[in-house]
Amino acid sequence: METNIVSYFDGDIVELHYWLKNQTHSMDAFVQNKCDYEFLHVIDGIAKIFDLEVIIETEPLGNGGIKRWFRIIYDIENKKAAITGVIVLTLAVGVFTTPITTALSEITKQLVEKIFEDKKIKELEEEKLKEEIKNLKLDSELKAIQISENKNIAKRKSTFYEVLEKYSNAEQISITIENKDKNPISDEIVIHRNNYKEYIIISDYLDPIQDETALIEIISPVLKKGDYKWRGIYKGEILSFNMKSNEFKTLVQTGLEFKNGSSINCFLEIERKIDTKGDEKILNYNIIRHC
Structure with missing residues (x-):
């Protein structure tokens, strides 16, 4: 995200602008509320990763399509909280304006670096806060990576x-960071309708977790043919699982006995x-093979 920022510390408002067809000023209320809801949850999710307690207040709507202003409130007297608040707001905008095919981890890293080059942070370093700011920067870099890998944030953005x-009247959106007087302190970032798909997750399915040395205590074995679920205890949790190991099914059909406490070593x-x-x-939960 390229910016011409006077100081990140002047920004505590984010403007979310819905640009509508034919320069209209009305929007489906359910669409707007759902979008606002997801947008706010991204900000809140990032704040939680930073352990920052924030209040997000909304301000009256503006014309020119539909303009939404959200003010981020935190303890500005606490310099660490003030810096963290700036980081949260800036990263939220960065996350929202980065396509899913772009390496978000690199974008968040660049944003953190840019924030800590801010002239007001440099001034704080001269106020005997150099070590604290150094530690905060290192912590922010680690948390920026967490944000880039956070599935909840990615899904809400998507x-x-x-x-x-799905709402044909929304021709584009734009996002800007502003100061208390609603003057922009960052470049307006515009996402056009024909690019929306670049921000949508194609599949909700995640790569499966594979445990090649799983140990499952059998509670309820399946002794007859058919695709019935077994029950067992895995890592202290009772669960149902699919037996996909034909080899093990054959052992069961040929008389393998189960006793109280019987367990199976398997690829889960x-x-x-x-x-x-x-x-x-x-x-x-699928047992792929007996080990």
């Missing part, structure tokens, strides 16, 4: 653009996906 793509595959809220959901 849902935002997915909703807009755990199928996962991201739900509509951006949370990870387990779909299936």
Whole structure:
């Protein structure tokens, strides 16, 4: 994200502008509310990663399409919190304006570096806060990586653009960081309608987790033919699983006995996906083979 910033510390407002067809000023309320909801959850999700307590206030709508202003409120007297608040807001905009095919980890890294080059942070370094700011920068770099890998944030961003793509009146959106007087302190970043798909996750399915040395205590074996689920205890949790090992099925059919406490060493595959809220959901536990 290229910016012409006087100081990041002047920015505590983000403007989200929905540009509509024929320069209209009305928008489907459900679409707007859903998009605002996902947008705010991205900001809140990033703030939580930084352990920063923030209040997000909305201000009256503006014309020129539909303009939404969200003010980020935090403890400005606490210099560390003030710097962290700036980081949260800047990274939120960076996340929202980075296509899924672009390496988000590199973008967030560049943004953190740019923030810590800010002239007001340099002034704070001269106020005997150099070591604290150095540690904050290192911590911010690590958390920026967490943000780039966060599935919940990625899903909420994707849902935002997915909703807009289905709403034909939304020709483009733009996002700007502004000061308290609503003067821009960053370049306006515009996302056109024909680019919305670049921000939408193609599949909600995640790569399966594979445990090649899983140990499952059998509770309820399946002794007859058919695709019935077994039950067992895996890492202290009772679960149902699919037996996909034909070799083990054959052993069962030929008389393998199960006693109280019988266990199986196996290659376990755990199928996962991201739900509509951006949370990870387990779909299936599959025993691929007996070890």
